[in-house]
Amino acid sequence: MNHEDWLAQADIYAIGALDGDELTAFEAHLAAGCPECEQHIRKTREALTLLPQALEPITPPPTVKARVLAQIAAEAAVERTVTRLPRRRWWMMGVSALAAAGLLIALSFKLYQTWQEVQHLQALVASLQTTIAEREEALQAGRHELQRATEMVATLQAELAKREETLEAERRERQRVEHAVATLQGELSELDATLRLLSAPQVRLVRLAGLPPSPRANAHLLWNPTARAGVLLTSGLHRIPPDRVYELWAIAGNEPVPAGIFEVDEAGHAYVRLHSLPRDKRYDKFAVTLEPAGGVPKPTGPMHLLGSL
């Protein structure tokens, strides 16, 4: 057989179809060593992979993947365990050597081995006890740590409560300040309005003189007849009990119109704003009477001040 013929057989062998005596003969040829045929078989097998790759692919069910993965995970676990098991090779060698030396020696070796096992176990027990003691110590340390942490949490909670309290006080203070600022702004804008009212050219100055109940009192009224508004400044009026109040009147002809109530300070001073009085009346006199607290729509009490335009 020339080598071309062997290569022809290599084709049939590569696809696995060689049989009978031809297979036996070709296997003998390969066993004798033929790199050329081996190379040819390899190439042919590579080419044959085209056949399965030419099949229309079908997706396997995912359960197979799960099974395979579970199995290799299990094998990996077993392998790890096996690797960790102590080697027994020396023991095997020992036995075969001793078998030749005789049963007695074998038995004493066995005894020795058992004793060694016992020693080994005792060492193991001791090491386990040490481990347990270490664990207990660690556990104890862990408990202390836990207690410390608990205490720290309590401290932090108290601290937090305190902070919250401070924060609340600060919030209230801020509200108060904001409120005060708002009040001041209100007052300021009122003063502004008053100033504008009194800077008008038609503003008149009305003097009010003290009457018999307050002979030493007097007052000045800055009166804007267009706006029917003004400012009254008093001095020398008596301090009055809390159930009483001074009431200012603007008088049109014989009709008194209430123009505001006020109290006075130690020196009998007061600053009273008259806001816009009703239209269609010609106010020509102004008077102050003493009235019950809250004021009244028509004068009832004694007159303390009086003046006219």
Place this chain on the structure above:
Amino acid sequence: MAADLLDNPFALLQQMASGDGEAFRRFYDRYASLVFTFALRLLGSRADAEDLLQEVFLQVWRQAQSYSPERGSPEAWLITMTRSRAIDKLRSMRRRDMSPLAPDQPPRLEGGTPVEPPTRASEAKLTVQGVLSKLSEAQRIVLELAYFDGLTQSEIAARLGEPLGTVKTRMRAGLERLRGFLGA
């Protein structure tokens, strides 16, 4: 580039050899369909094909460290492994007289030729025309009988009622064309 590196079958086999389960998963995802399709075509039963798929990939995992690139591509390794296990199964089934092959039924060929597919493996079809158009129908029949059905040259000759020499010639010519397709 990174994906190529990740999916390089040589690299995956190396990683598997050092016990890398993730590499195995990638290798499985890449080749499970190929092995399953092939197994289904070889064995003709879904249940058997699933079992074979599992066995082959377990063998891949256990023998990843023994794979060597000089002995062929990872695909060839995988396919050879699949086929030899399947053929073992088929032969043992035949021995037990449980052959899934009716003895006078040639393998099914692409494209509704007179030799219609046996019911087994009807899901697996040869589709790559580029490969198959290189082969004559007679070549295809002998290659499929040998490669997919595990018949030997004598069995094929008996099945087709052709002389052994004709079967050999067709088989070699078909293989020659397949090698030519690979540029080998």
